[in-house]
Amino acid sequence: MTIAFVGLGNMGAPMAANLVRAGHDVTGFDLSPEALGQAEGNGVRITRSAADAVTGAETVITMLPSGRHVLDCYGQVLAAAAPGTLFADCSTVDVADARAAHDAAVSAGHRALDAPVSGGVAGATAATLTFMVGARGADFAAVSPLLSAMGRKVVHCGDPGAGQAAKICNNMILGASMIAVSEAFVLGERLGLSHQALFDVVSTASGQCWALTTNCPVPGPVPASPANRDYRPGFTSALMAKDLGLAADAARSSGVAAELGLRAAELYAAFADGPGAGRDFSAIVNAIRERS
Numbered sequence: 001m002t003i004a005f006v007g008l009g010n011m012g013a014p015m016a017a018n019l020v021r022a023g024h025d026v027t028g029f030d031l032s033p034e035a036l037g038q039a040e041g042n043g044v045r046i047t048r049s050a051a052d053a054v055t056g057a058e059t060v061i062t063m064l065p066s067g068r069h070v071l072d073c074y075g076q077v078l079a080a081a082a083p084g085t086l087f088a089d090c091s092t093v094d095v096a097d098a099r100a101a102h103d104a105a106v107s108a109g110h111r112a113l114d115a116p117v118s119g120g121v122a123g124a125t126a127a128t129l130t131f132m133v134g135a136r137g138a139d140f141a142a143v144s145p146l147l148s149a150m151g152r153k154v155v156h157c158g159d160p161g162a163g164q165a166a167k168i169c170n171n172m173i174l175g176a177s178m179i180a181v182s183e184a185f186v187l188g189e190r191l192g193l194s195h196q197a198l199f200d201v202v203s204t205a206s207g208q209c210w211a212l213t214t215n216c217p218v219p220g221p222v223p224a225s226p227a228n229r230d231y232r233p234g235f236t237s238a239l240m241a242k243d244l245g246l247a248a249d250a251a252r253s254s255g256v257a258a259e260l261g262l263r264a265a266e267l268y269a270a271f272a273d274g275p276g277a278g279r280d281f282s283a284i285v286n287a288i289r290e291r292s
C-alpha cells in the first residue's frame with residue numbers, strides 16, 4: 001500500500017520504519033530536518049511538504065504533538081489527497097479535536113479515524129503497540145492490517161473519537177497509579193521497608209499494576225525500568241501532564257467526579273513545569289520524597 005506518514009518524531013520514526021519493513025511504500029514529511037534524515041535512513045521516501053507526501057497516497061497517517069498540529073496539518077493536506085483517502089491520526093489529542101479532524105476530512109471527501117497508541121517508543125520500535133481505534137466499521141477493517149504491522153493489539157473502541165476517549169481514560173489510570181506506587185515506596189522507606197521487599201509483596205498482591213511491575217519508579221526491582229538509567233524516558237512527564245490535562249478537561253466537561261484524576265493532572269503539571277519535563281514520568285517519586 002502507498003502510505004503517507006506525517007510526523008516522524010520519537011514515535012512516528014519507528015512506526016514508519018515498521019511499515020517499510022512490512023513492504024509498504026511510505027512517503028514521509030516532518031518539519032525537523034533531523035527527523036527527515038533519520039526516516040530516509042529507514043527507507044521512507046522524503047518529500048518537501050506534507051501536501052507532497054499525501055499526493056498519491058491511499059492512506060495518510062499522522063503522529064503529531066497535539067490536536068492543533070493535526071488540524072493545521074489536515075488544513076494543508078486534505079485538498080492534495082485523492083478522493084476517498086483514508087486518514088488515520090495516531091497522535092494523542094482531545095476527543096473534540098479528533099472529531100473535528102474526522103469531520104474536516106469527511107467534508108473534503110475522505111475517510112477518517114483516530115487510532116492513538118499505548119506502548120511508548122519501545123513499543124513503537126518493537127511493533128508491539130496497542131492501538132485504540134475510533135472508526136466506522138468499514139474504515140476499521142481497512143486500517144487494521146496496517147496497524148497490525150506497527151502493533152500487537154488493535155481494539156475497535158467505537159465511532160470516531162472513541163479511540164481518544166479510551167486513550168485518556170487509560171492514561172488517567174496510569175498517572176494516578178504511578179503516583180500511588182511512588183507514594184507507597186516513599187512511605188515504605190520511612191517505615192524501614194526495602195524497595196525489594198515492598199516490590200516482592202505488592203507485585204504478587206492486590207496492589208499489582210503496570211506502574212509497579214514494568215515501569216517501577218525506584219531502581220533495582222525491575223532492571224529495565226527508567227529509574228535504573230536516571231529516569232531517561234520512556235514516557236516523559238511532559239507527555240503525561242499533557243494526557244492528564246486532556247483527561248481532566250474531559251472529566252470536567254462531562255461532569256465526572258474524577259477527583260484522583262484531577263489531582264494527578266495538577267501534580268504532573270507542576271512536576272513537568274520544571275526539570276521534570278524531559279524525564280520519565282516515574283521520576284515523580286523523587287518530587288514526592290523531596291516534599292516528604
Ligand code: NAD
Nearest residue numbers: 007008009010011012030031032035064065091092120121
Ligand atoms: P515528537 O515530538 O518526538 O514527534 C512529533 C513530530 O512531529 C516532531 O518530529 C515534529 O517536528 C513533527 N511535527 C510537528 N508539527 C508538524 C507538522 N505540521 N508537519 C510535520 N511534522 C510536524 O513526539 P512523539 O513522542 O513522537 O509523540 C507524538 C504523539 O504520540 C503525541 O501526540 C504523543 O502524545 C503521542 N504518544 C507518545 C508516546 C511516547 O512515549 N512518546 C506514547 C504514546 C503516545
